[in-house]
Every structure is written in structure tokens, then in C-alpha cells.
Amino acid sequence: MNSTKSNTLALRSCEDIVHVRQTVRTWMVEQRFTLVDQTKMVTATSELARNAVDYAGGGTAQLELLEESGRIGIRVLIEDHGPGIANIEQAMTDGFTSGQGMGLGLGGSKRLVDDFEIWSEPGKGTRVSITRWK
Amino acid sequence: MERIPILKVGEFLLVSIQVDMHDRLVLSLQDDLTAQVVVSRAKGVLIDISALDMVDSFIGRMLGNMAAMTRALGAETVVVGMQPAVAITIVELGLVLTDVRTAINVDKGMALLQNLLNESSVIDSHEFHEK
Amino acid sequence: MTTTTPNRIADVLTRHEQPILEDWLREQLAALSARQDLISEADLRRQSTEFLALFTPACRMGNLTDITTPEWKPGCDFLGDVSRSRAIQGFSPSETATFVFSLKQPLFTRLRQELGTDATALAEEMWSATVLLDKLGLYTTEVYQKTREEVIKRQQTDMLELSTPVxxxxxxxxxxxxxxxxxxxxxxxxxxxxxxxxxxxxxxxxxxxxxxxxxxxxxxxxxxxxxxxxxxxxxxxxxxxxxxxxxxxxxxxxxxxxxxxxxxxxxxxxxxxxxxxxxxxxxxxxxxx
Structure with a gap:
């Protein structure tokens, strides 16, 4: 798998969330993903970015353009240094909420993308990587 | 600071969301809308989201909240113009827009509000005829 | 010795351009005899002449082993166009590859005439010409394959759209x-x-x-x-x-x-x-x- 383009954006405020998802949208339009693919990826990014801003005091979003045996993919890695998640399996279930009213973030985002990976350690932070292939 | 305009159309209010929503904009819209419902004594609210290219759980919750707020003030809210890609994404995400009425476009939304208004005032069984 | 060898092929091509072209065309027509509905002799002649005009100068540059270098680009691009148009017209992969492979016979004949007495040089030249033409032939097949895949992909999308009549x-x-x-x-x-x-x-x-x-x-x-x-x-x-x-x-x-x-x-x-x-x-x- 080759990474042909990369960009790291800060996630501190709600304006940053808007900026990150607009950047993801632009990249996907450039790579001519379908409108539904674009919308799913942008929405998943938005959910995860909001988790990082609202519950972990901010973090970063790293966008990467991937190429693997002729296929184009876009990966977004959202990283924070917040409280982390003790029970990932439980956090992935719909309806589970840590803050106020956020229950769809992880499980829902996973359904919107092709690849979903999560690493978390309580007290250290959380990294979530999502990829959508064309 | 940017604000989302609220137009008065007859007995209804029309809000057209044309920009990417962030938190402060949402809060100011909620303030403006609830105030306008009271001032204009509107009987219904149409929120046009045809220009919105995504609805995540935050925006979904905001739409639900606005519908609940205006309902408490005596005006039903109908969300109109949701794009297909947005609808597909919401279903996949598992987001449930409880108590939010929807219509395909502003025309249909207006007709729905009118129907709701008629139902609540006089029940007219001869009301139905082909458009 | 290695510096002089490549030019022999180019020399032969230049010196016998017309007869090679005629022989080559005859070979192609024989191989494609059943396909005269798809391509006319005039088109075939035009394509062959054009290719020889690109092939000879590229040979003269002396590199007969690597066709990914810049001097081969015009030739490869032209072959790519020929392959693509044949894939779309409905030629089979072997009929498409014939375009390049059928150049072997006329070229070898002339080489034999020129170098008939020098067995070592002849073997050497035949070998490098074979390697080169095989590479170009494979290249046409590759382009052919890619074009077919694109056609299939497009047909699939078309079919999907046709199968959802609202x-x-x-x-x-x-x-x-x-x-x-x-x-x-x-x-x-x-x-x-x-x-x-x-x-x-x-x-x-x-x-x-x-x-x-x-x-x-x-x-x-x-x-x-x-x-x-x-x-x-x-x-x-x-x-x-x-x-x-x-x-x-x-x-x-x-x-x-x-x-x-x-x-x-x-x-x-x-x-x-x-x-x-x-x-x-x-x-x-x-x-x-």
C-alpha cells in the first residue's frame, strides 16, 4: 500500500471539525468518489472528530491518499490524548454513550467505512483509523 | 457573526440552511427561531436542508431539538429537501430522527403543515381531492 | 562489438524499408484474412508504415532491451493506440498481437540476407530482435487486456442503470x-x-x-x-x-x-x-x- 499524499490537521474547536470534513470532501471529489461514498466518509470523519474535540480535549486528524494494486483509498486517522476507552467492545455498541447523547460515534462510523481500526488505552488516548476504498 | 436568515411565508416560517453548521451557528439559530415563532405567531416551521451535504448525529440532534422547541411553542416543524446521499448515510449510521417530520420539498412540506393545521382546527372529511 | 550490433537491425530496416513493409503487410493480411470486415488494407498499410517510421529511429538509439525508456515512448504510444482501437473493434488478443509478431519473419529474412555468412552475428541479431519484438508484442496484449476490462466495466455500469427503470x-x-x-x-x-x-x-x-x-x-x-x-x-x-x-x-x-x-x-x-x-x-x- 502506497501513501501518495498526506496532510495533518489540528482538531481543537468545532470550526476545526468543519474544516477537517471539508478537506476530506475536497479530496474525495478530486478522486471522483461517488456522492454516497463521499457523504459516508465525511459523516464518519465528523463523528470521530467530534468525539476527539468534545470528550478528549482535541487532537489531530491525518488524511492520507492511498493506492493499493490500482485501487484508490482515503484514510483518516483521528488521534487524541484524552481519557481513552476502557472497554472498546462496549463502546462500539449502538446506544452506548460516554458523554452526553453521543451514542452512534464509533459503531455508526464503522458501518460507514470499509476499514475501521481502533487503538485505545485508558489515560493515554485513542486512535481511530477509517478508510474508504473507491 | 454570520446568521441563518428566517423568512416569514404566510403563517409559516422558512429557514434555509446553506452553510456547514457549527455549534455557535446552531445555538444562534435556535435562539432566533424560537424568538421568531413567538413574535410572528407562526403556525409552522419549514427547515430546508437541500443544500446540506451531510447530517451527522450532532446536526441530527439539533434538528430534533428545534422541532421539539417549536412544537412546545405551538408550531410544527417539517424538515424538507434532504438529499438521497444524506438519507442513505443517516440510515447506515443508525441515527433515528425521532419526532422530526420530513417532506420531499418545500411545496410538499407546506402542504403537510397546512394539513396538520386543518386537522387540528376543523376535521373536514371532504378535504381530500386530487391535486 | 556490442556497440555496432544494434545498428545492424536499424541499418537493415532503413535499407530494406519498402520490401520489409510489403512482406510484413502480406504476413498480416494472411493472419487476418478472416477479419477483412474489421480493417481495410489501406488502414493496415497506414498503421504499418507509421509504426516502422517510429520503430527504426528507436532501434537506431541502440537500446533493444528496455522499452520503458523515452526513445521507445512514441512507438509504444502508437502500439497502445492500435491495441486499444483493435480491442474496441472486436479483434482477438492474438490477432492484435500479430501486428508486432508478424514483423519477425520479414525482418529475419533480410537479416539473413545481410549477415548470411557471419553465423555468430546473425544469431546475435536474431536474438535481440526476438527479445525486442516479444516485449512489444506483450505490451500490445497488455494494453488490449486493459481496454477490454474498461469496456466490461462500462458495460456493467450501463447494465446496472438499465436494470433499474423507475x-x-x-x-x-x-x-x-x-x-x-x-x-x-x-x-x-x-x-x-x-x-x-x-x-x-x-x-x-x-x-x-x-x-x-x-x-x-x-x-x-x-x-x-x-x-x-x-x-x-x-x-x-x-x-x-x-x-x-x-x-x-x-x-x-x-x-x-x-x-x-x-x-x-x-x-x-x-x-x-x-x-x-x-x-x-x-x-x-x-x-x-
């Missing part, structure tokens, strides 16, 4: 009659087309008729449900009709619940339900006495 039944009522097996790709396209049409026509009722769908498994049922929910989010009602007894049984066995989704056994039932929803009544004209 029809307007009444003002505000559209229907999508589905025929054939539903897989996830097709269901995705179907869902998209239906929802787009709801917006475009401003319809508040959409009927998905699955009379022509042989089986419904859990995945397909889920897709249908998602379509219904997405339509509902947009403010339209989606009715599923044409559920045959076996399908109803399978769905119950699979544990698929259509919950609060309106389902009808025939398209006619769905239509009459839709009429009621939009406030239309259908009456027979008063009977004549």
Missing part, C-alpha cells in the same frame, strides 16, 4: 419494478436511483415491486429496509409489493421483520393503497342502463 405511475407516485437476482452492488444502484427519482419528480410515494426477484436473502431484505427508511427520512413513503408466498416464508424463517413497512402482495394492491394515501379514488363510470 417509472412514474401517477402524479406523486413512482414505481421501480425489479427483475432478476439482487446483489449488493445492484441494490446500491437501485436505492440511489429510486431516491434520486423521488427528489426529481417530487413524489411522495415510491413502490418497489419485487415480483421478478427469485429469492430474497437476509442481506437483500436489509437493503430493501434501508431503502424504505432512507425514503422515509426524505419525506416519502416506500411500499414493497410483489412479495410471493415463498419469499414471505423465507423471510419469516430468516427472522427478517418488515416491521412498520407497508408491504403488499401485488403491484395493484400497492397502487390502490398509494391512491388512498394521496387522496385519490378510482371509480368505475356509472353503469349505462
Amino acid at each position: 417509472v412514474k405511475l401517477w402524479d406523486g407516485i413512482i414505481a421501480l419494478p425489479l427483475i432478476g437476482t439482487l446483489d449488493s452492488g445492484r441494490t446500491n444502484v437501485m436505492m440511489n436511483t429510486l431516491l434520486q427519482n423521488i427528489v426529481a419528480t417530487g413524489s411522495s410515494i415510491a413502490i418497489v415491486d419485487i415480483t421478478g426477484v427469485p429469492t430474497v436473502d437476509t442481506l437483500v431484505a436489509q437493503y430493501l429496509l434501508k431503502t424504505v427508511y432512507a425514503a422515509r427520512l426524505m419525506g416519502a413513503e416506500c411500499i414493497i409489493s410483489g412479495i410471493r408466498p415463498q419469499i414471505a416464508q423465507t423471510m419469516v424463517h430468516l427472522g427478517v421483520e418488515f416491521g412498520n413497512v407497508v408491504t403488499k402482495s401485488t403491484l395493484a394492491d400497492a397502487l390502490s393503497y398509494a391512491f388512498r394515501q394521496i387522496g385519490c379514488t378510482v371509480t368505475k363510470p356509472a353503469q349505462r342502463a
Whole structure:
């Protein structure tokens, strides 16, 4: 798998969330993903970015353009240094909420993308990587 | 600071969301809308989201909240113009827009509000005829 | 010695250009005798002349082993165009590769004439010409393959679009009659087309008729449900009709619940339900006495 383009954006405020998802949208339009693919990826990014801003005091979003045996993919890695998640399996279930009213973030985002990976350690932070292939 | 305009159309209010929503904009819209419902004594609210290219759980919750707020003030809210890609994404995400009425476009939304208004005032069984 | 060898091929090509071209054309015509409907002799002559004009100077540069270098680019680009057009015209892969491979015979004949006495030089030149022409031949096959794949891909998308005909039944009522097996790709396209049409026509009722769908498994049922929910989010009602007894049984066995989704056994039932929803009544004209 080759990474042909990369960009790291800060996630501190709600304006940053808007900026990150607009950047993801632009990249996907450039790579001519379908409108539904674009919308799913942008929405998943938005959910995860909001988790990082609202519950972990901010973090970063790293966008990467991937190429693997002729296929184009876009990966977004959202990283924070917040409280982390003790029970990932439980956090992935719909309806589970840590803050106020956020229950769809992880499980829902996973359904919107092709690849979903999560690493978390309580007290250290959380990294979530999502990829959508064309 | 940017604000989302609220137009008065007859007995209804029309809000057209044309920009990417962030938190402060949402809060100011909620303030403006609830105030306008009271001032204009509107009987219904149409929120046009045809220009919105995504609805995540935050925006979904905001739409639900606005519908609940205006309902408490005596005006039903109908969300109109949701794009297909947005609808597909919401279903996949598992987001449930409880108590939010929807219509395909502003025309249909207006007709729905009118129907709701008629139902609540006089029940007219001869009301139905082909458009 | 290695510095002089490559130029022998170029020399032969330059010196015997016309006879090589004629021999080569004869070879090609013989191989393509059954294909005269697809390409005319004049076109073939034009393509061959053009290729030789690019091939000879590239040979003269001295590199006969690596065709990815800049001096080979014009030749390869031209071959690519020939391959692509032949793939689209309906030539077979071997007929396409013949274009390059049939150059061997005329070229070898001339080489033999020139170097007949020098067995070592002849073997050397034949070998490098073989390697070179094989590489170019494989290149044409590769381009051919790629073009065919593109054609197939495009046909698949075309077919998907053709297989989702959304029809307007009444003002505000559209229907999508589905025929054939539903897989996830097709269901995705179907869902998209239906929802787009709801917006475009401003319809508040959409009927998905699955009379022509042989089986419904859990995945397909889920897709249908998602379509219904997405339509509902947009403010339209989606009715599923044409559920045959076996399908109803399978769905119950699979544990698929259509919950609060309106389902009808025939398209006619769905239509009459839709009429009621939009406030239309259908009456027979008063009977004549």
C-alpha cells in the first residue's frame, strides 16, 4: 500500500471539525468518489472528530491518499490524548454513550467505512483509523 | 457573526440552511427561531436542508431539538429537501430522527403543515381531492 | 562489438524499408484474412508504415532491451493506440498481437540476407530482435487486456442503470419494478436511483415491486429496509409489493421483520393503497342502463 499524499490537521474547536470534513470532501471529489461514498466518509470523519474535540480535549486528524494494486483509498486517522476507552467492545455498541447523547460515534462510523481500526488505552488516548476504498 | 436568515411565508416560517453548521451557528439559530415563532405567531416551521451535504448525529440532534422547541411553542416543524446521499448515510449510521417530520420539498412540506393545521382546527372529511 | 550490433537491425530496416513493409503487410493480411470486415488494407498499410517510421529511429538509439525508456515512448504510444482501437473493434488478443509478431519473419529474412555468412552475428541479431519484438508484442496484449476490462466495466455500469427503470405511475407516485437476482452492488444502484427519482419528480410515494426477484436473502431484505427508511427520512413513503408466498416464508424463517413497512402482495394492491394515501379514488363510470 502506497501513501501518495498526506496532510495533518489540528482538531481543537468545532470550526476545526468543519474544516477537517471539508478537506476530506475536497479530496474525495478530486478522486471522483461517488456522492454516497463521499457523504459516508465525511459523516464518519465528523463523528470521530467530534468525539476527539468534545470528550478528549482535541487532537489531530491525518488524511492520507492511498493506492493499493490500482485501487484508490482515503484514510483518516483521528488521534487524541484524552481519557481513552476502557472497554472498546462496549463502546462500539449502538446506544452506548460516554458523554452526553453521543451514542452512534464509533459503531455508526464503522458501518460507514470499509476499514475501521481502533487503538485505545485508558489515560493515554485513542486512535481511530477509517478508510474508504473507491 | 454570520446568521441563518428566517423568512416569514404566510403563517409559516422558512429557514434555509446553506452553510456547514457549527455549534455557535446552531445555538444562534435556535435562539432566533424560537424568538421568531413567538413574535410572528407562526403556525409552522419549514427547515430546508437541500443544500446540506451531510447530517451527522450532532446536526441530527439539533434538528430534533428545534422541532421539539417549536412544537412546545405551538408550531410544527417539517424538515424538507434532504438529499438521497444524506438519507442513505443517516440510515447506515443508525441515527433515528425521532419526532422530526420530513417532506420531499418545500411545496410538499407546506402542504403537510397546512394539513396538520386543518386537522387540528376543523376535521373536514371532504378535504381530500386530487391535486 | 556490442556497440555496432544494434545498428545492424536499424541499418537493415532503413535499407530494406519498402520490401520489409510489403512482406510484413502480406504476413498480416494472411493472419487476418478472416477479419477483412474489421480493417481495410489501406488502414493496415497506414498503421504499418507509421509504426516502422517510429520503430527504426528507436532501434537506431541502440537500446533493444528496455522499452520503458523515452526513445521507445512514441512507438509504444502508437502500439497502445492500435491495441486499444483493435480491442474496441472486436479483434482477438492474438490477432492484435500479430501486428508486432508478424514483423519477425520479414525482418529475419533480410537479416539473413545481410549477415548470411557471419553465423555468430546473425544469431546475435536474431536474438535481440526476438527479445525486442516479444516485449512489444506483450505490451500490445497488455494494453488490449486493459481496454477490454474498461469496456466490461462500462458495460456493467450501463447494465446496472438499465436494470433499474423507475417509472412514474401517477402524479406523486413512482414505481421501480425489479427483475432478476439482487446483489449488493445492484441494490446500491437501485436505492440511489429510486431516491434520486423521488427528489426529481417530487413524489411522495415510491413502490418497489419485487415480483421478478427469485429469492430474497437476509442481506437483500436489509437493503430493501434501508431503502424504505432512507425514503422515509426524505419525506416519502416506500411500499414493497410483489412479495410471493415463498419469499414471505423465507423471510419469516430468516427472522427478517418488515416491521412498520407497508408491504403488499401485488403491484395493484400497492397502487390502490398509494391512491388512498394521496387522496385519490378510482371509480368505475356509472353503469349505462
